[in-house]
Amino acid sequence: MSTQPAHAATHDDDHDHKPHGWRRWVYATNHKDIGTMYLIFACTMFFIGGAMAMIIRLELFQPGLQFVDPQFFNSMTTMHALLMIFGAVMPAWTGLANWMIPMQVGAPDMALPRLNNFSFWILPFAFTLLLSSLFVPGGAPAGGWTMYPPLVLQTGASFPMLIFAIHLMGASSILGAINVVVTIMNMRAPGMTLLRMPLFVWTWLITAYLLIAVMPVLAGAVTMLLTDHFFGTTFFTAAGGGDPVMFQHIFWFFGHPEVYILILPAFGIISEIIPTFSRKPLFGYEAMVYAVASIAFLSFIVWAHHMFTVGMPLAAQLFFMLSTMLIAVPTGVKVFNWTATMWKGSLSFEPPMLFALAFLFLFSIGGFSGLMLAMVPADYQYQDTYFVVAHFHYVLVPGSIFGIMAGVYYWLPKWTGNMYDLKLATWHFWLSTIFVNVLFFPQHFLGLAGMPRRIPDYAVQFTDWNMVSSIGGFGFGLSQFLFPYIIWKCVRGGQRIGNKAWEGAHGLEWELPSPPPYHSWTTAPTDAVIARGAAH
Amino acid sequence: MQPRTLPASPAAPAPEARRRSVRRTAIVFTLIAAGFYFGFILMMLVRGSR
Numbered sequence: 286m287s288t289q290p291a292h293a294a295t296h297d298d299d300h301d302h303k304p305h306g307w308r309r310w311v312y313a314t315n316h317k318d319i320g321t322m323y324l325i326f327a328c329t330m331f332f333i334g335g336a337m338a339m340i341i342r343l344e345l346f347q348p349g350l351q352f353v354d355p356q357f358f359n360s361m362t363t364m365h366a367l368l369m370i371f372g373a374v375m376p377a378w379t380g381l382a383n384w385m386i387p388m389q390v391g392a393p394d395m396a397l398p399r400l401n402n403f404s405f406w407i408l409p410f411a412f413t414l415l416l417s418s419l420f421v422p423g424g425a426p427a428g429g430w431t432m433y434p435p436l437v438l439q440t441g442a443s444f445p446m447l448i449f450a451i452h453l454m455g456a457s458s459i460l461g462a463i464n465v466v467v468t469i470m471n472m473r474a475p476g477m478t479l480l481r482m483p484l485f486v487w488t489w490l491i492t493a494y495l496l497i498a499v500m501p502v503l504a505g506a507v508t509m510l511l512t513d514h515f516f517g518t519t520f521f522t523a524a525g526g527g528d529p530v531m532f533q534h535i536f537w538f539f540g541h542p543e544v545y546i547l548i549l550p551a552f553g554i555i556s557e558i559i560p561t562f563s564r565k566p567l568f569g570y571e572a573m574v575y576a577v578a579s580i581a582f583l584s585f586i587v588w589a590h591h592m593f594t595v596g597m598p599l600a601a602q603l604f605f606m607l608s609t610m611l612i613a614v615p616t617g618v619k620v621f622n623w624t625a626t627m628w629k630g631s632l633s634f635e636p637p638m639l640f641a642l643a644f645l646f647l648f649s650i651g652g653f654s655g656l657m658l659a660m661v662p663a664d665y666q667y668q669d670t671y672f673v674v675a676h677f678h679y680v681l682v683p684g685s686i687f688g689i690m691a692g693v694y695y696w697l698p699k700w701t702g703n704m705y706d707l708k709l710a711t712w713h714f715w716l717s718t719i720f721v722n723v724l725f726f727p728q729h730f731l732g733l734a735g736m737p738r739r740i741p742d743y744a745v746q747f748t749d750w751n752m753v754s755s756i757g758g759f760g761f762g763l764s765q766f767l768f769p770y771i772i773w774k775c776v777r778g779g780q781r782i783g784n785k786a787w788e789g790a791h792g793l794e795w796e797l798p799s800p801p802p803y804h805s806w807t808t809a810p811t812d813a814v815i816a817r818g819a820a821h
Numbered sequence: 822m823q824p825r826t827l828p829a830s831p832a833a834p835a836p837e838a839r840r841r842s843v844r845r846t847a848i849v850f851t852l853i854a855a856g857f858y859f860g861f862i863l864m865m866l867v868r869g870s871r
Contacts, residue, residue, distance in 0.1 A: 472843070504858055
């Protein structure tokens with residue numbers, strides 16, 4: 286950790302005035318303020334969604350129905366997924382993009398600040414609508430986040446609330462993505478060519494294209510559900526000539542790229558952190574960019590691996606199996622390059638690096654179980670079991686969530702100008718990493734033994750591993766309270782840091798003072814400054 | 822860690838030129854996104870109602 290005094294800002298501080306009071310936030314157009322609001326929103330949704338996960342694990346602690354009725358249990362699984370995906374992980378990435386992209390490309394702000402404000406403020410309305418569905422007759426949606434018909438068409442008064450909330454979330458994501466693309470295309474400092482951009486900016490650019498391409502597909506799918514429910518169409522109703530399986534194809538054409546929307550920015554963050562704490566340039570920068578682009582492309586041609594058991598031609602099964610397995614190639618390139626970056630590096634293990642290393646190991650476990658699920662004959666056995674639950678939670682929790690936490694721990698000193706409590710953050714890391722494995726690893730055994738997902742009760746032979754999993758869940762849930770506490774404590778004060786919080790850090794953001802001025806680069810950085818940052 | 826030697830960078834675009842470029846890119850991507858969004862919904866509804 287570097288503690289050199291902050292040197293003069295490389296820009297004009299006359300612009301550093303900011304509005305005060307509630308207007309600063311409601312009318313916010315500053316990328317840092319909007320980024321902060323996104324991150325606070327995501328954290329709030331993470332804890333609400335987490336509370337729902339605690340209810341799920343509490344009910345599954347023992348066989349039998351203990352605490353909640355099955356309908357409410359199914360509402361909890363559905364709402365937990367919707368909140369975590371659309372309310373926690375996606376807004377957290379947008380928050381990090383807002384904070385970091387202008388600083389990393391040498392821009393004063395995002396290209397479209399008012400649009401930025403609008404795309405954030407859609408979200409509280411969308412999620413208030415979704416959460417208020419818990420209180421309407423019939424309860425919250427309970428047909429799963431995948432909303433498969435005909436089950437989802439049986440949803441009560443909350444059905445239109447679900448559809449409208451999803452439209453709002455989709456609109457917010459598309460607007461945010463347009464802003465990111467326009468910013469990266471137009472606001473880069475002279476000399477910051479595409480292949481000199483930090484990997485986080487690259488991964489976000491590719492993610493933004495994915496968002497623009499697939500969120501409309503989700504909008505189309507849920508609109509058809511809406512007309513099936515209210516206007517007598519039969520898109521997905523077999524009795525009227527429709528096809529329920531068609532919904533699954535459309536949904537997963539959105540849903541698989543969505544998985545990469547949730548994980549690609551984490552690849553970018555890990556690619557920033559590992560070189561910093563290895564004190565070496567990233568191994569194979571250009572290969573990393575091409576690997577991310579390849580993964581994004583492949584994400585469009587693998588969707589039916591989510592639905593092997595619906596009955597599709599053998600040729601289709603083979604195509605989707607092999608195209609899915611192909612994703613292992615660019616993913617392998619990335620894991621190899623991260624490992625090669627650390628090879629013979631001067632490693633140190635501060636909290637961001639710890640989270641990055643846990644990401645590397647645990648995301649790989651999720652990747653391997655993904656390969657198992659990609660095999661058609663094996664998938665016939667695993668389909669809709671807890672093995673699938675274990676797989677995607679390994680990808681999303683120690684993958685996406687650890688990626689977000691790594692990013693926050695990496696850039697928090699830059700945002701606040703203070704170093705956070707490293708000891709407490711290390712505790713947060715170890716508790717999270719131990720409990721996340723206690724929580725999700727036993728679910729592989731449960732799935733292989735045949736326990737179905739989305740059930741509130743189960744056969745007694747599944748009791749032991751469910752108890753272990755629930756204990757892990759409670760431990761993981763409780764340990765997450767350390768995260769906002771560490772951030773709050775850091776915002777209030779701490780050891781002052783200079784421009785660079787970490788000795789090995791490179792990039793334009795570390796050329797700005799800590800905390801950075803209200804408008805980041807009002808004067809574009811010079812070649813020499815960009816050269817210092819371009820460590821790859 | 823040796824930073825790569827960079828070629829001289831092009832001059833920064835004039836604010837008005839940049840503003841025009843931002844506006845142009847924003848309009849293009851908004852049209853693409855809106856075309857996808859409403860086009861996909863319309864296509865589904867029209868094809869499905871045949």
